[in-house]
Amino acid sequence: MTGVILDRCPSAGIVDICHLISARNIAQAARMLEVSYPYFPRRTIHLIVVDPGVGTDRQILVVEAAEHIFIAPDNGILTPLLHSKKLQSCSRLNIGEEQAVSSTFHGRDIMAPAAAKLAAGTAVAELARLIDPEKCVTISFPSPQIEKNRITGEVTAIDHFGNILTSIRADHISAMNTALEVCIGKTTIRDIRTAYAEVAPQSPVALINSRGDLEIAVNAGNAAEKLHCKVGDIVVVRSCQYR
Amino acid sequence: MTGVILDRCPSAGIVDICHLISARNIAQAARMLEVSYPYFPRRTIHLIVVDPGVGTDRQILVVEAAEHIFIAPDNGILTPLLHSKKLQSCSRLNIGEEQAVSSTFHGRDIMAPAAAKLAAGTAVAELARLIDPEKCVTISFPSPQIEKNRITGEVTAIDHFGNILTSIRADHISAMNTALEVCIGKTTIRDIRTAYAEVAPQSPVALINSRGDLEIAVNAGNAAEKLHCKVGDIVVVRSCQYR
Amino acid sequence: MTGVILDRCPSAGIVDICHLISARNIAQAARMLEVSYPYFPRRTIHLIVVDPGVGTDRQILVVEAAEHIFIAPDNGILTPLLHSKKLQSCSRLNIGEEQAVSSTFHGRDIMAPAAAKLAAGTAVAELARLIDPEKCVTISFPSPQIEKNRITGEVTAIDHFGNILTSIRADHISAMNTALEVCIGKTTIRDIRTAYAEVAPQSPVALINSRGDLEIAVNAGNAAEKLHCKVGDIVVVRSCQYR
Numbered sequence: 143m144t145g146v147i148l149d150r151c152p153s154a155g156i157v158d159i160c161h162l163i164s165a166r167n168i169a170q171a172a173r174m175l176e177v178s179y180p181y182f183p184r185r186t187i188h189l190i191v192v193d194p195g196v197g198t199d200r201q202i203l204v205v206e207a208a209e210h211i212f213i214a215p216d217n218g219i220l221t222p223l224l225h226s227k228k229l230q231s232c233s234r235l236n237i238g239e240e241q242a243v244s245s246t247f248h249g250r251d252i253m254a255p256a257a258a259k260l261a262a263g264t265a266v267a268e269l270a271r272l273i274d275p276e277k278c279v280t281i282s283f284p285s286p287q288i289e290k291n292r293i294t295g296e297v298t299a300i301d302h303f304g305n306i307l308t309s310i311r312a313d314h315i316s317a318m319n320t321a322l323e324v325c326i327g328k329t330t331i332r333d334i335r336t337a338y339a340e341v342a343p344q345s346p347v348a349l350i351n352s353r354g355d356l357e358i359a360v361n362a363g364n365a366a367e368k369l370h371c372k373v374g375d376i377v378v379v380r381s382c383q384y385r
Numbered sequence: 386m387t388g389v390i391l392d393r394c395p396s397a398g399i400v401d402i403c404h405l406i407s408a409r410n411i412a413q414a415a416r417m418l419e420v421s422y423p424y425f426p427r428r429t430i431h432l433i434v435v436d437p438g439v440g441t442d443r444q445i446l447v448v449e450a451a452e453h454i455f456i457a458p459d460n461g462i463l464t465p466l467l468h469s470k471k472l473q474s475c476s477r478l479n480i481g482e483e484q485a486v487s488s489t490f491h492g493r494d495i496m497a498p499a500a501a502k503l504a505a506g507t508a509v510a511e512l513a514r515l516i517d518p519e520k521c522v523t524i525s526f527p528s529p530q531i532e533k534n535r536i537t538g539e540v541t542a543i544d545h546f547g548n549i550l551t552s553i554r555a556d557h558i559s560a561m562n563t564a565l566e567v568c569i570g571k572t573t574i575r576d577i578r579t580a581y582a583e584v585a586p587q588s589p590v591a592l593i594n595s596r597g598d599l600e601i602a603v604n605a606g607n608a609a610e611k612l613h614c615k616v617g618d619i620v621v622v623r624s625c626q627y628r
Numbered sequence: 629m630t631g632v633i634l635d636r637c638p639s640a641g642i643v644d645i646c647h648l649i650s651a652r653n654i655a656q657a658a659r660m661l662e663v664s665y666p667y668f669p670r671r672t673i674h675l676i677v678v679d680p681g682v683g684t685d686r687q688i689l690v691v692e693a694a695e696h697i698f699i700a701p702d703n704g705i706l707t708p709l710l711h712s713k714k715l716q717s718c719s720r721l722n723i724g725e726e727q728a729v730s731s732t733f734h735g736r737d738i739m740a741p742a743a744a745k746l747a748a749g750t751a752v753a754e755l756a757r758l759i760d761p762e763k764c765v766t767i768s769f770p771s772p773q774i775e776k777n778r779i780t781g782e783v784t785a786i787d788h789f790g791n792i793l794t795s796i797r798a799d800h801i802s803a804m805n806t807a808l809e810v811c812i813g814k815t816t817i818r819d820i821r822t823a824y825a826e827v828a829p830q831s832p833v834a835l836i837n838s839r840g841d842l843e844i845a846v847n848a849g850n851a852a853e854k855l856h857c858k859v860g861d862i863v864v865v866r867s868c869q870y871r
Contacts, residue, residue, distance in 0.1 A: 144400050145424030152426060156400075157630050157642075165546045166605055181631030181736070183638060194605055197580020245579040247595030250424070303651045336731040337683020352733030362652055362680055387643050388667030395669060399643075408789045409848055437848055440823020488822040490838030493667070 143191070143254040150258035157182075162302075166194040168218045169281055170299060175212075176222040177353045184209040189257045190219050191249030202237070202253060203278060204260075204270040206230040211260060213253050218281030225280065232278065233270035284309040291318065291381040295356070297326075297373050304364030308377045310356040320381040324348040326358055329369050332382065338362075386434070386497040393501035400425075405545075409437040411461045412524055413542060419465040420596045422453055432500045433457040434492030445480070445496060446521060447503075447513040449473040454503060456496050461524030468523065475521065476513035527552040534561065534624040538599070540569075540616050547607030551620045553599040563624040567591040569601055572612050575625065581605075629677070629740040636744035643668075648788075652680040654704050655767055656785060661698075662708040663839045670695040675743045676705050677735030688723070688739060689764060690746075690756040692716040697746060699739050704767035711766065718764065719756035770795040777804065777867040781842070783812075783859050790850030794863045796842040806867040810834040812844055815855050818868065824848075 147154050159178050163171045171192040179188055193215045201216040208228040213235070214220050223229055235256055237243075243251040256269055286295035286309050295310035306326070315322070315334065324331045331348045334356070341347040343362040346369060351357035356379065359365045366372070390397050402421055406414045414435040422431055436458045444459040451471040456478070457463050466472055478499055480486075486494040499512055529538035529552050538553035549569070558565070558577065567574045574591045577599070584590040586605040589612060594600035599622065602608045609615070633640050645664050649657045657678040665674055679701045687702040694714040699721070700706050709715055721742055723729075729737045742755055772781035772795050781796035792812070801808070801820065810817045817834045820842070827833040829848040832855060837843035842865065845851045852858070 144402075145421065145426075145429075148398070148400070149424065149426045152398075155634070155638075157634070159630075165607070178631065181635065183631075183635045186631075195582050198582040244595035246581065246592065246600070250595060338732065339681050339684040349732065352730035352736060357732070364651070387645075388664065388669075388672075391641070391643070392667065392669045395641075408850070438825050441825040487838035489824065489835065489843070493838060 143189075143250050146250055146254040147258045147261070150255060151262040154258065154261045163192055166192065168192055168194075169283055172219050172221050172281065173283070173298070175219065179210055179212075180208065182210065185211065187211045187213065187257050187260050189249070189253055190214040191253060192219060193217070193248060196248050197245035200279075202235040202248065202256075204233045204235050204256070204266055205275075206232075206266060211266065213257055213260075215248075216279050218279050220278070221280040221283075224275045224278050229275060231266065232273055232275035233266060234273045235270045286310050286314055288314065288317075291320065293318070293379040295377045295379075297371060297375045297377060299373060300366040300371070304360070304366040304368075305351075306358040306365050306369070306371050306377075307351070307353075308356045308358065310377060310379060312350045312354045312356075315350070315356065315379060318379070318381065322379055323382040324356070324358065325378040325380065326371060326375060327369055331358065334379075344368075386432075386493050389493055389497040390501045390504070393498060394505040397501065397504045406435055409435065411435055411437075412526055415462050415464050415524065416526070416541070418455075418462065422455075423451065425453065427452040428454065430454045430456065430500050430503050432492070432496055433462050434496060435462060436460070436491060439491050440488035443522075445478040445491065445499075447476045447478050447499070447509050448518075449475075449509060454509065456500055456503075458491075459522050461522050463521070464523040464526075467518045467521050472518060474509065475516055475518035476509060477516045478513045529553050529557055531557065531560075534563065536561070536622040538620045538622075540614060540618045540620060542616060543609045543614070547603070547609040547611075548594075549601040549608050549612070549614050549620075550594070550596075551599045551601065553620060553622060555593045555597045555599075558593070558599065558622060561622070561624065565622055566625040567599070567601065568621040568623065569618065570612055570614060574601065577622075587611075629675075629736050632736055632740040633744045633747070636741060637748040640744065640747045649678055652678065654678055654680075655769055658705050658707050658767065659769070659784070661705065665696055665698075666694065668696065671697065673697045673699065673743050673746050675735070675739055676700040677739060678705060679703070679734060682734050683731035686765075688721040688734070688742075690719045690721050690742070690752055692718075692752060697752065699743055699746075701734075702765050704765050706764070707766040707769075710761045710764050715761060717752065718759055718761040719752060720759045721756045772796045772800055774800065774803075777806070779804070779865040781863045781865075783857060783861045783863060785859060786852040786857070790846070790852040790854075791837075792844040792851050792855070792857050792863075793837070793839075794842045794844065796863060796865060798836045798840045798842070801836070801842065801865060804865070804867060808865055809868040810842070810844065811864040811866065812861065813855055813857060817844065820865075830854075 144156055203216045205212040205220050207223040207230055284296055286293050293314050295308050297306055298309050299307040322334055331346050335347050335349045338359050338361045341361050346360050348358050360368050387399055446459045448455040448463050450466040527539055529536050536557050538551050540549055541552050542550040565577055574589050578590050578592045581602050581604045584604050589603050591601050603611050630642055646660055689702045691698040691706050693709040693716055770782055772779050779796055779800050781794050783792055784795050785793040808820055817832050821833050821835045824845050824847045827847050832846050834844050846854050
C-alpha cells in the first residue's frame with residue numbers, strides 16, 4: 143500500500159498508526175481511529191483497512207469529518223464519525239473497471255490509489271458520490287450498564303504493558319459523586335487515580351487513561367497477568383459507602 | 386540503518402516493507418521482494434538485509450531490474466530478478482577499507498551507506514563492478530509437482546490472520562479445466578473462489594490471493610488453527626470428476 | 629505522538645527507532661539510545677518515552693550532547709550522556725498549564741509538543757531551564773566483575789534471532805592477552821570470533837557484535853533456545869591456558 147501511494151503521489155507523508163488491531167475486530171479499529179485522528183493535522187487522509195468483507199459487494203466510504211478525510215470499508219469502522227456532529231460529507235467511492243483488482247486486498251488495489259489521488263489534490267467529489275449516511279453500516283459498541291451507584295462494563299483490550307482497557311469512560315464515572323471502588327475478578331481497587339505511580343509498585347491501580355477510558359493497571363507490573371484478566375471479563379465501578 | 390541513510394542523504398524517503406521474515410529465511414524474503422517491489426515507484430532503491438553469511442566472503446550485489454535498484458547479499462534473495470527478462474545490470478559492490486565495519490551488521494555498515502549514495506545521485510557504476518549474473522548465488526523455490534489432474538504443493542507460510550499460503554500459483558491451476566477441489570490435512574475444500582466471504586463464516590475457503598498464489602483461509606476465522614496446519618504441510622489441488 | 633509532531637511541524641521527518649524495549653526497562657532503553665544516536669544526523673531530536681513514573685513529579689529533561697538533542701523523563705535513560713564528555717547542556721523542560729495533559733501519556737501530551745517546537749526552530753533555552761546535571765537521576769548498568777584472567781558478566785537481552793547479548797564489552801576483553809573461552813550454562817565456547825559463519829552451522833559462537841558487546845550466537849540457529857539461556861544468566865570469559 144505504501145508503494146502504491148508513493149508511486150502516485152511521491153510527496154505524500156505516510157504514517158502507520160497501528161498494525162496491532164486484532165484480526166477482523168471492527169469495534170477495536172473504530173475506537174483506535176476515534177482517539178487517534180484528532181491529533182493529526184487537518185486534511186490528513188486516514189486510510190483504514192480492517193476489511194473482513196473484501197471481495198463481497200460491501201462498498202467503500204469516503205467521509206469528511208472534523209476537517210479530516212477518511213477512507214474505509216462500509217463495515218462500521220467509521221461509526222463514531224457517522225453519528226457525530228463533526229460529519230461534513232459521506233460518499234461512496236466510485237470503483238472503476240480499469241485496474242487489475244484482487245478480491246482479497248482492496249486496501250492495496252482500490253483504497254490506496256484513491257488515497258493517493260486525494261493526497262495529490264483530487265477533490266472528493268471526483269472520486270466518490272454523496273450518499274445518505276443513514277444508509278451506512280454502523281456497529282454498536284459495548285456499552286456499560288448504568289445503575290444507581292453501579293456501572294458494569296467489560297474489558298475491551300489488554301495493551302502490551304499488560305494494562306487492562308475497559309468499556310467504561312470518564313463521563314460515565316463523573317456522574318457518580320461518592321467514593322468509588324473498582325472490581326475485576328477477585329480484586330477490588332479503592333479510588334480512581336490519575337497516575338500509575340500513585341500506588342506502591344506491584345499494586346493494582348484504577349485510573350482514567352490518556353484516551354479518557356477507565357484503565358486498570360499494576361504500577362510497574364503486568365496487570366492482566368497479575369489479576370488473571372482477559373478481554374470480555376466484567377468490570378464494575380461502584381460506590382463504597384460503608385468504608 | 387535509517388540513521389546512516391538520513392545522515393548521508395537527508396532527503397531520502399525511507400519505507401520499511403517488512404520486519405517479519407523468519408530468521409535467515411532467504412526464500413521467504415525473495416518471494417516477499419518479488420511481489421512487493423513492482424508497487425513502488427521506478428528508481429526505488431530496495432535494500433534487503435537477510436544476511437546469514439555476514440562476515441564471511443559472501444559478496445554484496447547491486448542489481449538493476451525493471452527500472453528499480455536492489456542491494457542485497459549474494460545469497461539467493463535476488464533469484465527472481467537474476468533469472469528474469471527484467472534484469473538490466475548485475476554488479477558486485479566495491480567494499481572499501483576506509484570505514485569501521487562490524488562483521489555482524491553489514492546492513493548498517495556497508496549496504497546502507499551504498500544505498501544512501503545511490504539515493505543521493507551516485508551512479509551504480511561508481512560503487513560497483515559489473516559481473517556475470519550466472520555467477521551469482523541462486524536458490525530453488527519449492528516447486529509444486531504437476532501431474533494429470535493433480536498438483537501437489539506445500540504450505541510456505543502462515544500469515545498473521547492464520548491464512549495459509551502455498552507454493553501453488555494461479556498459472557499452475559489455470560491449466561486444469563475441470564471442477565477442482567483442494568485437500569489439506571483431513572480437509573477437502575470444493576472449488577477455488579475469489580473472496581473470503583464467498584463461503585459461510587467459519588467455513589474453509591480456497592482462493593487465489595492478492596499475490597497470485599493459492600491460499601487457504603477460513604472466512605472470519607483462523608485457518609491454520611482450525612485446520613491444524615503448519616509450514617511444510619502438503620497441499621493438493623485435484624479434479625473432482627465424480628461429484 | 630507522530631500526529632502531534634506533524635500537526636505542529638509538518639516538515640519534520642520522523643523515524644521510529646525501536647518499539648521493542650521491554651516494559652519499563654530503563655537500562656535497556658539507555659543502552660539502545662547510546663548505540664543508536666551516533667548514526668543519526670547532527671541536530672537530530674531524540675525523543676525517548678520509557679516513562680514508568682508518568683504522572684508523578686518526575687521531571688522531563690532536554691539534553692544537548694554530541695550535537696544531538698535528547699528529550700526524556702529524568703529517570704536515568706540519559707545516564708550515558710550525562711556522564712559523558714559529549715554533554716553540552718542539561719535542562720529541565722518548562723511545563724505550562726495551558727494544555728489538556730493526561731497523567732498517563734506525557735509522551736503525547738508534553739514531550740512530543742516540545743520536540744515539535746525544537747524541530748520547528750525554537751531554541752532549547754526557550755523551552756527549558758539549565759540545571760546541574762549532577763542533580764539528574766542516573767542508573768548503574770550491570771557491570772562485569774573483572775578478575776585476573778576472568779571476567780564475569782551476565783545476559784542482558786535476547787534478540788529476535790535468539791542471539792544472546794551480554795554485559796561484557798570489547799574493551800573488557802581486549803585487556804586479556806591469552807587465548808580465551810566463554811562459558812554460559814553448560815556450554816564452553818573456545819575463542820572469540822568476528823562473524824557468525826566462522827563456525828559450522830548449528831555450532832555456538834562467541835563474538836564482538838556490531839554494538840561492541842560480547843554476543844553469543846549459534847550459526848544459523850537460535851542460541852537462547854539451544855543453550856537454554858535467559859536474561860540474567862551468568863556469562864564468564866576466562867583464559868584457557870591449558871589447552
